[in-house]
Amino acid sequence: MLALAGVLAAAAVAAGAGVYVFGSSCDLDALREARIGQNSFVYAADGSLLGSIPAERNRQVVPLTRISPWIPKATVAIEDRRFYEHGGIDPQGIARAVWADVRARRVVQGGSTITQQLVRNLYISNERTVQRKLKEACLALKLNDAWPKQRILASYLNQVYYGNLAYGIEAASQTYFSKPSRSLNLREAALLAGMTQAPSAYDPFAEPGRALARRDEVLRAMREQGVIDEQQYRWARRARDLGLRPGRLYKEIREPYFFAYVRDRLIRAYGTETVRSGGLTVYTTIVPRWQRAARDAIRATLTEPTDPAAAVISIDPATGAIRAMTAVVPGRRDNQFNLLSQARRQPGSTFKTFVLTAAVEQGIDPDTSYYVSAPFTYRPVGDGNCDDGSWWCVKTYDSRYAGWISITRATLRSDNSVYAQLTLDVGPERIAAVARKMGVRTPLDVNGSYFPSMGLGSIAVSPLDMASAYATLAAGGIYSEPMAIRRVVLADGSDDTETGWGTPKRTRVLSDGVAAEVTRILEDNVSYGTGTRAAFGRPAAGKTGTTDRHADAWFVGYTPDLATAVWMGYQAGEIPMENVHGIAVAGGTFPAQIWRLMMERTIGLRPVRDFPAAKTLPEFKPFQRGKWALASDPYAAAATTDSATATTAEPGSTTTAPAANETTPRP
Structure with missing residues (x-):
């Protein structure tokens, strides 16, 4: 060396x-010296002024x-x-x-x-x-x-x-x-x-x-x-x-979260001085009416000044255009914490969608591939136990299990014991790769991407990551880079045509058959799984997520026209939400409700559209359960399971004792 x-x-x-x-x-x-006084201006999609760049x-x-x-x-x-x-x-x-x-x-x-x-x-x-x-x-x-x-x-x-x-x-x-x-x-x-x-x-x-x-x-x-x-x-x-x-x-700036996000992209393209004093006129993708709808949905749901914060981001699957990006922190008017793109929190069971997608892409038929729903223990070392962290011990939130169960039904139950086994069989590295290509830009290579609890949502991501990734499913497997800027007019009055503003950057990352299969299951999840509170009378797919001790709660879903991620939690950190309006907050409660209200007041005003049929079907192969799933004794565990059917109360897991939907387990 x-x-x-x-x-x-x-x-x-x-x-x-x-x-x-x-x-x-x-x-x-x-080189040119900095010039002060020639401001740049940023406009919303409807032409209204968001603010000047001071x-x-x-x-x-x-x-x-x-x-x-x-x-x-x-x-x-x-x-x-x-x-x-x-x-x-x-x-x-x-x-x-x-x-x-x-x-x-x-x-x-x-x-x-x-x-x-x-x-x-x-x-x-x-x-x-x-x-x-x-x-x-x-x-x-x-x-x-x-x-x-x-x-x-x-x-x-x-x-x-x-x-x-x-x-x-x-x-x-x-x-x-x-x-x-x-x-x-x-x-x-x-x-x-x-x-x-x-x-x-x-x-x-x-x-x-x-x-x-x-x-x-x-x-x-x-x-x-x-x-x-x-x-x-x-x-x-x-x-x-x-x-x-x-x-x-900077009191004059409207939509500060989105404004800061736009500014960051301008700086990457032009450098700080041109953005700060270059006289740019910037036209963006944000829709003020939808911004108001998102804020109204949060405020109609979280009405007390001591309530947790909530963030909403919506993306057009066809172009990647960001249509809404806002957050509300009850009791605070001026919040400088960008909960949409800066904050990263554990996504809970919303991350299971990437496990499901990776499994389907690998040729695993979720309807005919079965696991044992039972307390599951992964033992990477021979000696140890659940309490000292050397073993990974997964339970469901309510300690109810379904015995032999298909991956499809396990998704509707949000069964962590099954998804822990499926994560190990599919492989955390493969799951991380699928999440990345679908749109998760937060690094996922914890311990070389082999961190097994990844599949249950243990790695923190941003709402922007999740909205972008689910938009890929809504688009039939085509990833679109999130787009905030439609057009930039330079100081001399000419359009900047070299940077590519307003041109969608799209790449097919999944077959339409894989995307359609995952969407089918997530549609069922909204209809009669853990996400029923998100249903609003038209085709919609989505997944709930709740982390350990109810510290974070999510609902991420989509229609053919819009993908929206809702996060809820306390801004200061992972503080349990175990008594908000008298209930413990899970992804299927307030986040799903906020999502529904937001979608009703935006996409709900448009004509109904069905998800398009796939032109190609996924190629399923005979599936043999992998060696990791056999690390526990499913037969002994199955003898004591409760063969409960799918429930709309989101289950969860912990490393040692039941607590919430996801765990933050140790390898």
Whole structure:
């Protein structure tokens, strides 16, 4: 490995030399200073204004002398430790980042310097080519020669994005702490410095735990590099409260969840400066009337100020267009936590749809393939028990079982004991692959994708993931990339035709026969399974989901025209919902009701459409139950089972004792 590290370092040095050769054709005129005052505007599908993308109000340029000295120290420590030594690009940093990525077998570090990142923020082109990367590095070298380090650092700190519409350290300080950047203390500076790498991932409003861990990572880097001493390090880490004081900014923005989602996509395409001051006119896919319908559905269901939060997202299966994206947190009007795309919660039994889809795709006939519905124990090791976590022990919520039962009936019962066995037979890796190609973009490779409880929904995903994936079924097996932007008019009045706005990006990922078979079962689930509260008098398919101790509840369903995911839970974390309006919340209760109300007031106003018949039928093969399903003693368990029929009360499982629909079991 040491030899490989040396090779990587040499390659980085060679790359730097190549940039110098390329440098004769690059020019600092390709950079442009930030211009404040030319706002961009975002419109809904009906032409109504959602809001302007602020310029002067969310970015205030300040010199280094008016910035807390902790900010540049923390930023350099975590972003570019050799900033004052290298010449604009850092071969050592590139080699270090590549080595870390090779060891982790994924991207864990970036090799870009602060100077390169500044060039990228100011660079006009939105190409993603090797040529551009070389030019970017070349410009960084020239900028390093032309500007003092302090000017480069000051420009970077006044340009970089800190999340929640805050560009530059002054706006970030006001946004998160309601005070000027010169007043930031060490721990506050470390928190903000750690955010620039991934503002959404380390958003302290949305992900306080990850933000805190990232802050501590910055503090460790500062200590290791001698920027702070041990006493300062301990003082800064002592407070586990982030000390946030959210600023009151951007009040004029309507539909803030969707607005922030659109902004993120614009930034990816044009860079922060063009979006912030480039005079763009952006037309989106959101339908305000449907937004109101979604909010009304939540508020009509959750009427008390102490009720949990709920989020709704709807996608057009034919194009991937996002038609509704909203959330309601009872008792709070201004919520900066994007429950639709940022939040990730365990999906419970809604994830079983991917297990079912993978099984059907594999040739398993759900009507004729049987399992034993009984308490199930998976023993990856010989010694152990359910209590110490070495065995995976699955039970249903009500401890009622059906004995020998088909996969179809087990789906309608949401029987976790059967789906635990089916997950092991189909294979978690195969299930993860199916979920990914259907639209789940959250990484699912926990323990190398062999985490067996995945099939019962133990891996957290976003409502956007689930709506997108179920839309693939609604479209007969065709995945459409979620689309929020229909059209962008540039400052000169011309349409941007190069980025592909408004053009659906569609890919067939399942045969229409597989999609139709899964839809048939999920239609039955709405008719007389766990999702009957979602029925609204027209063809609809869907699945309920509830996690351990009722901490999260879901209903994800679709018609031929719209796929909608509903999530319900407490914003602060996995808090049990065991007494909301006098009942324990499961996916078949309030979430299914919210889904029905939303669909009645939107798709319900259109003519009825049936799901189209499949042109090809799935190819079923003789199925032999896999070895994992035989890890328990189904015959002994079956002797004590209750041969109950399908119930509309959603069953569940736990690792040790009955509690809720899903478990968070350990491998």
